[in-house]
Amino acid sequence: MGRNNDTFTLVVDKNRETWSKFRRGLRKEDQQLFDELWRAPKLHLAAGAFLASEVPLETILMAMMLEMYKKVRSLEKKLGIGEMESWSNGVVERCQISDV
DSSP, rough: OOOOOOOOHHHHHHHHHHHHHHHHHHHHHHHHHHHHHHEEEEEGGHHHHOOOOOHHHHHHHHHHHHHHHHHHHHHHHTTOEEEEEETTTTEEEEEEGGOO
């Protein structure tokens, strides 16, 4: 019996291909950043495969946002600056980064 769904890796690759003209229109340095964004979903293949969404771009974008958010949190922590909001049971709580 064959597969019913494409692997998430293939889904990511197909979606990336649909953005190839957009990529070509970017400056060289932006193309490199664009490529970095598209590496993020490959870090979350298991989660993407588990969801198997009808709109895979949503899953891809969520993986990209997750990786960006991790970088922001890491930088905030390294710099020891600012406040952040954390969500707990739908309630926004204010806390210092040092509290995390």
